[in-house]
Amino acid sequence: MSAAATPVRDPAHQVPVLEVRGLTRYFGGLAAVKDVDLQVPEGAIFGVIGPNGAGKTTLFSMVTGSLAPSAGRVFFRGRDVTGLKAFQRVRLGITRTHQIVRPFRSLTVIENVELATRYGRRPPGTAAEARRRAMEILEFVGLGAQAGLPASVLPVGQQKLLELARALATAPDLLLCDEICGGLTDAETREVMDLLRRIRASGTTILYIEHDMRAVMSVCDRIAVLNFGEKLAEGSPEEIQRNPAVIEAYLGRGAAGVDSDA
Ligand SMILES: Nc1ncnc2c1ncn2[C@@H]1O[C@H](COP(=O)(O)OP(=O)(O)O)[C@@H](O)[C@H]1O
């Protein structure tokens, strides 16, 4: 085989799972997200942090397609998906969890997950198949015992797991998690971190917004910091924790947890 026919294996040359270029969104005169560039490589757990109102959720909404950008493009595995609707992106493999969870409260836990399988990348052929897959996912997130309960009776920690289960039911290739640890205990947060690592190990790339700094720093390979809609910094967790601009804008004022074990 000639050298020219050998595929490039250098990860630096691989097409990122997600790339956004110049992504911008105005609400009236306010730039909620301004000229953000990001490249999320295959297999990453990529964190997005920043103060309240920094534009994190708005960025997610433009990646998943629930909000149109004012400017900029979104590429999924090299394909420009900027013009696609959210449901079309879910079918391609881009799925999010919501900061405010919203299961169908009158349905059971497993019914919620079964329903989600139909909108995903690999819709099940039969109801039995949907149920089998939903049960597998519930076992995976640790909600097997709650399958038959109405979704409305779950405590907050389990609501978040159900939100993750519903997202996983669409067989995402890129999973966006928005503050999944809000309101959880330390033990529950550790469980969710472990779950994110297992989701990544199963082949899904993760983009992760989180306010809990200890969680972010423990689980992410790479982190981007947003401030007033702009990308202030990007790097490894160690680089971000040492970055003077990040400390000044964000970590220095009350983003608890970073140094509390020191
Ligand atoms: N639908 C909307 N209409 C008007 N302003 C919005 C809307 N969504 C977000 N914003 C504003 O955009 C900015 C960024 O919000 P958001 O993306 O929710 O930040 P974060 O998730 O980082 O807390 C905030 O100033 C917020 O008030």
Ligand SMILES: [Mg+2]
């Ligand atoms: Mg938000």
